[in-house]
Amino acid sequence: xxxxxxxxxxxxxxxxxxxxxxxxxxxxxxxxxxxxxxxxxxxxxxxxxxxxxxxxxxxxxxxxxxxxxxxxxxxxxxxxxxxxxxxxxxxxxxxxxxxxxxxxxxxxxxxxxxxxxxxxxxxxxxxxxxxxxxxxxxxxxxxxxxxxxxxxxxxxxxxxxxxxxxxxxxxxxxxxxxxxxxxxxxxxxxxxxxxxxxxxxxxxxxxxxxxxxxxxxxxxxxxxxxxxxxxxxxxxxxxxxxxxxxxxxxxxxxxxxxxxxxxxxxxxxxxxxxxxxxxxxxxxxxxxxxxxxxxxxxxxxxxxxxxxxxxxxxxxxx
Amino acid sequence: xxxxxxxxxxxxxxxxxxxxxxxxxxxxxxxxxxxxxxxxxxxxxxxxxxxxxxxxxxxxxxxxxxxxxxxxxxxxxxxxxxxxxxxxxxxxxxxxxxxxxxxxxxxxxxxxxxxxxxxxxxxxxxxxxxxxxxxxxxxxxxxxxxxxxxxxxxxxxxxxxxxxxxxxxxxxxxxxxxxxxxxxxxxxxxxxxxxxxxxxxxxxxxxxxxxxxxxxxxxxxxxxxxxxxxxxxxxxxxxxxxxxxxxxxxxxxxxxxxxxxxxxxxxxxxxxxxxxxxxxxxxxxxxxxxxxxxxxxxxxxxxxxxxxxxxxxxxxxxxxxxxxxxxxxxxxxxxxxxxxxxxxxxxxxxxxxxxxxxxxxxxxxxxxxxxxxxxxxxxxxxxxxxxxxxxxxxxxxxxxxxxxxxxxxxxxxxxxxxxxxxxxxxxxxxxxxxxxxxxxxxxxxxxxxxxxxxxxxxxxxxxxxxxxxxxxxxxxxxxxxxxxxxxxxxxxxxxxxxxxxxxxxxxxxxxxxxxxxxxxxxxxxxxxxxxxxxxxxxxxxxxxxxxxxxxxxxxxxxxxxxxxxxxxxxxxxxxxxxxxxx
Numbered sequence: 001x002x003x004x005x006x007x008x009x010x011x012x013x014x015x016x017x018x019x020x021x022x023x024x025x026x027x028x029x030x031x032x033x034x035x036x037x038x039x040x041x042x043x044x045x046x047x048x049x050x051x052x053x054x055x056x057x058x059x060x061x062x063x064x065x066x067x068x069x070x071x072x073x074x075x076x077x078x079x080x081x082x083x084x085x086x087x088x089x090x091x092x093x094x095x096x097x098x099x100x101x102x103x104x105x106x107x108x109x110x111x112x113x114x115x116x117x118x119x120x121x122x123x124x125x126x127x128x129x130x131x132x133x134x135x136x137x138x139x140x141x142x143x144x145x146x147x148x149x150x151x152x153x154x155x156x157x158x159x160x161x162x163x164x165x166x167x168x169x170x171x172x173x174x175x176x177x178x179x180x181x182x183x184x185x186x187x188x189x190x191x192x193x194x195x196x197x198x199x200x201x202x203x204x205x206x207x208x209x210x211x212x213x214x215x216x217x218x219x220x221x222x223x224x225x226x227x228x229x230x231x232x233x234x235x236x237x238x239x240x241x242x243x244x245x246x247x248x249x250x251x252x253x254x255x256x257x258x259x260x261x262x263x264x265x266x267x268x269x270x271x272x273x274x275x276x277x278x279x280x281x282x283x284x285x286x287x288x289x290x291x292x293x294x295x296x297x298x299x300x301x302x303x304x305x306x307x308x309x310x311x312x313x314x315x316x317x318x
Numbered sequence: 319x320x321x322x323x324x325x326x327x328x329x330x331x332x333x334x335x336x337x338x339x340x341x342x343x344x345x346x347x348x349x350x351x352x353x354x355x356x357x358x359x360x361x362x363x364x365x366x367x368x369x370x371x372x373x374x375x376x377x378x379x380x381x382x383x384x385x386x387x388x389x390x391x392x393x394x395x396x397x398x399x400x401x402x403x404x405x406x407x408x409x410x411x412x413x414x415x416x417x418x419x420x421x422x423x424x425x426x427x428x429x430x431x432x433x434x435x436x437x438x439x440x441x442x443x444x445x446x447x448x449x450x451x452x453x454x455x456x457x458x459x460x461x462x463x464x465x466x467x468x469x470x471x472x473x474x475x476x477x478x479x480x481x482x483x484x485x486x487x488x489x490x491x492x493x494x495x496x497x498x499x500x501x502x503x504x505x506x507x508x509x510x511x512x513x514x515x516x517x518x519x520x521x522x523x524x525x526x527x528x529x530x531x532x533x534x535x536x537x538x539x540x541x542x543x544x545x546x547x548x549x550x551x552x553x554x555x556x557x558x559x560x561x562x563x564x565x566x567x568x569x570x571x572x573x574x575x576x577x578x579x580x581x582x583x584x585x586x587x588x589x590x591x592x593x594x595x596x597x598x599x600x601x602x603x604x605x606x607x608x609x610x611x612x613x614x615x616x617x618x619x620x621x622x623x624x625x626x627x628x629x630x631x632x633x634x635x636x637x638x639x640x641x642x643x644x645x646x647x648x649x650x651x652x653x654x655x656x657x658x659x660x661x662x663x664x665x666x667x668x669x670x671x672x673x674x675x676x677x678x679x680x681x682x683x684x685x686x687x688x689x690x691x692x693x694x695x696x697x698x699x700x701x702x703x704x705x706x707x708x709x710x711x712x713x714x715x716x717x718x719x720x721x722x723x724x725x726x727x728x729x730x731x732x733x734x735x736x737x738x739x740x741x742x743x744x745x746x747x748x749x750x751x752x753x754x755x756x757x758x759x760x761x762x763x764x765x766x767x768x769x770x771x772x773x774x775x776x777x778x779x780x781x782x783x784x785x786x787x788x789x790x791x792x793x794x795x796x797x798x799x800x801x802x803x804x805x806x807x808x809x810x811x812x813x814x815x816x817x818x819x820x821x822x823x824x825x826x827x828x829x830x831x832x833x834x835x836x837x838x839x840x841x842x843x844x845x846x847x848x849x850x851x852x853x854x855x856x857x858x859x860x861x862x863x864x865x866x867x868x869x870x871x872x873x874x875x876x877x878x879x880x881x882x883x884x885x886x887x888x889x890x891x892x893x894x895x896x897x898x899x900x
Binding site: 032035036037038132133136202203205206212213214279280281282283284285286287288289 | 517519520525526527541628631632633634635638639642699702704705707708880881882883885
C-alpha cells in the first residue's frame with residue numbers, strides 16, 4: 001500500500017466517522033420520536049435530514065462562552081480530549097479486510113487505553129467549569145468509569161483467549177467458522193453493558209443526569225465546545241457498536257455477494273439502534289446502585305466468565 | 319356520642335370563661351373563641367388530652383376584621399387567627415378563633431404542638447404582620463424578603479395601579495441583590511461539621527426536576543442530603559387577595575389556576591362553599607356533570623404526574639404516551655366546556671351550560687380505551703425493576719408522621735389509612751357512586767405511585783357510572799342567587815329584569831356568614847374558607863391547598879438520602895407550584 005493510499009484511507013475513515021456522528025443527530029431524534037409516538041424533526045429536507053445541517057450551523061454560531069470563573073485552558077482542552085481519544089480508538093478497527101488504518105498487534109489493548117483516556121475529559125471539564133453541578137457530574141463520571149473500565153477489558157479477554165491474539169484482524173478471521181457471540185454470550189452482554197456505561201448513555205447517564213444535575217459535567221459549555229462533547233458521545237456509540245461487531249459478531253465477515261464494509265456497517269448500525277432503544281425505554285438507576293451493580297455483580301460475573309473460558313480452552317487444547 | 323358541645327363544656331370548666339362558643343356558622347362547624355394566652359393549651363388539649371383527638375391541623379389562617387360591618391356579636395377583634403383542626407376518629411372539624419387587637423398584635427406560636435403550623439404561621443406573619451411568639455424561624459414565606467407591607471391587610475393595595483409606578487433605583491437594586499445573597503446561617507444551616515465541609519447546592523428556581531419555579535437549598539455531605547430548605551413564593555399571585563376584589567361570580571376563573579392541573583376541581587371546592595353560604599341546592603344533573611368532569615381532571619392530573627415522575631427517574635418515553643392520553647381527555651373537556659386546562663365551567667348553582675350533543679360517545683370511547691392503557695403503563699413504569707430500585711424504601715413516612723405534617727390525599731393513603739373525603743365526607747353526590755379507595759402500606763415513593771395509578775382506575779369507574787346514569791333535568795339550580803341568572807322571564811316581568819340586571823352587572827349578593835368546603839382534590843384535601851360580609855364579593859377568601867403542607871414536609875423526608883433520591887421524592891409527592899403559593 002502506498003503512502004498516498006494510506007492517507008486516503010485515513011481521510012476517508014475520518015470523513016465517514018464525522019458524517020456518521022452528525023447523522024446520528026437525525027437518526028437518534030427520528031428513532032426516539034418513532035418509539036415515543038411522535039413525529040420528530042421532519043420539516044427540513046427529505047424526512048427532515050437537514051436538521052443535521054441546521055443543528056451544526058446553530059452550534060457554530062452560538063456564543064462560545066468561557067465562564068470567567070472557569071479554569072480557562074483546562075476548560076478548552078476537555079472537549080478536545082474526548083473527541084481525540086475516541087477518534088484514536090478507531091485507528092485499530094478493521095472496517096474491511098483492507099480498510100484498517102493501523103493493524104496493530106496490540107490493537108485491543110490500544111482500544112482499552114484510549115477509551116480510558118475519555119474519562120479525563122469528563123473530570124477535567126467538570127472540574128474546570130467550577131460549577132457545583134458540573135463537579136458532581138465529574139465525580140460521578142470518574143467513579144462510574146473506574147467501576148466499568150475494569151471489567152470492560154476483562155470481558156474481552158475471553159475472546160482473546162479463544163483467538164490467542166490482540167490483533168483485531170486476527171480476531172475477525174478467527175470467527176470465520178462461528179461468531180464469538182456463540183462461545184462468549186456472557187462476555188458480549190457484559191461488554192455491551194460496560195460500553196453503555198463507557199459512553200454514559202441512558203440508563204448509565206448519571207454524570208449528566210438531566211433531571212438531577214441539569215447537564216452535569218458539561219453544564220457550562222456552549223457552542224462548538226458543547227458540540228464536541230456531543231460528537232464525542234455519538235462517536236463513542238459508534239465505536240462501542242463497531243467493537244461489539246468486531247469482537248462478537250464476525251466484524252466484516254458476511255456472505256460474499258455484498259462487500260465486507262457493507263456487512264460491517266450494517267451490523268454496527270443495528271447496535272447503534274440498540275443504544276437508542278435503551279435510551280427510549282429504561283429509567284436511570286441511582287448513582288450508588290449503578291456503582292454497586294458494577295463492582296458487586298458484573299465484576300464477579302466477568303471473572304467467572306474468564307475462568308470458565310480459560311478452563312474450557314485448556315481442556316480443548318489437550 | 320361525645321359531641322363538640324361536650325368538649326366545649328369540658329374545656330370551659332378547665333380553662334374558665336376564656337372560651338366562648340360561637341353560634342354555629344353556616345357550615346355547621348363548631349367554632350370556639352379562645353384567648354391568645356390560652357391557645358397553646360387548648361390546642362394541646364384537643365390534640366392529645368381527649369379521647370378521639372383532633373390530631374390534624376388542617377389549616378391556619380388570619381382575617382383582617384377591621385373593615386367588617388356585620389360582626390354578629392363576636393368578641394371585639396382587629397384581627398382573627400383561625401385554626402381548623404380535624405379528627406380522623408370523629409370525622410369532624412373544629413374551628414378555633416383567637417381575637418387580636420392592635421395594629422400589629424402577637425400571640426403564642428402553636429409550633430410546639432403541631433409541627434406543620436410552622437409554615438402556616440409564617441404565612442400569617444407575611445400576610446398580616448402578626449407575630450407568633452416562640453416561632454423557630456418567623457420570616458416571610460411567600461413575599462420577597464424586601465417587600466414593604468403585608469398584602470392581606472385591608473390597607474394594602476390589591477392592584478399595581480394603586481401602588482404608584484415601579485422604579486428600580488440603584489440603591490434599591492443593590493439592596494435587592496444583597497437580599498439574594500445566600501448565607502447558610504440565616505437558614506439555620508452550618509457550613510461544616512466536625513469532619514466535613516458541607517456543600518450548598520441550589521436547586522432551582524430554574525431546574526428540570528422541580529416542575530416549576532421552586533428553589534430548594536441543599537446542604538450536602540458528598541451527595542448525601544444533610545438538610546434541605548425549600549424556598550417558595552415564586553408563583554404567588556395573591557389569589558386570596560383577588561377574592562376580596564372580584565365578585566363571587568368572577569372569582570371562579572381564578573380558582574381554576576390554583577391547582578392548574580386540577581382544572582374544574584378547583585371551581586368545585588370554591589363553589590361548594592359559596593353555595594353553602596347562599597343555601598343553594600344543586601340539581602342532580604349538575605352534580606353528576608360536575609363529578610364526571612372532576613374525575614376526568616383527576617385522571618388528567620395523575621397522568622401528568624405519572625409521566626413526569628418517570629421522566630424524573632430518567633425514563634424518557636412514558637411522558638409522551640401519557641400526555642397523548644391526557645390530550646384525549648382534553649378533547650372531551652374541550653367538547654363539553656370549550657376550554658382545556660382551565661375551563662372555568664362551573665357556576666354558582668350548577669354548570670355553565672348543558673352537556674353538548676354527542677358527549678356520551680366521546681366519554682364512552684375513552685372509558686373503553688383507557689383501562690388497558692393503565693395496565694400497560696403500570697407494566698412499563700411501576701413494574702420496571704429499575705423503577706422499583708429507585709422508589710422502594712425512599713422518602714418513607716409513617717402514618718403518624720403524615721398526620722402530624724398535614725399530609726392528605728394519595729400520600730396519606732399510601733401509609734395505610736383508608737381515607738378519602740369522597741367516601742368519608744361525601745359532597746356533590748359522591749355517596750351514590752360505587753368505587754374503592756386504593757391504599758398501600760409503606761408510605762414510600764413506590765407506594766404513593768401505586769395508589770395514584772389505582773386511583774385512575776377508580777376515577778374511570780366513576781366516569782363510567784356518570785355516563786351510564788346521567789340524570790335528566792336542569793343543569794343549574796332554580797335559585798335567585800344562581801349565576802348567571804335564568805333569563806326566561808326577564809322580558810315579561812320588570813322585577814325579574816331588575817334582579818337579572820343587578821346579578822349580571824354587580825354579581826350576586828351572598829348572605830353574610832362563613833363557610834368552609836373540603837374536597838378530595840387531585841393532590842389531597844383542598845378547601846375554601848369563605849367569609850361573606852353580605853356584599854358582592856367575599857370579605858376574606860382562604861384557600862387551603864394540599865401542596866403547601868406536602869412541600870413543608872419534603873425536607874423532613876429527604877434527609878439522609880441522595881440528590882437523586884430527592885428528585886424521586888419531589889416527583890412522588892406530586893405538587894403544583896401554584897397550589898403551594900396560590
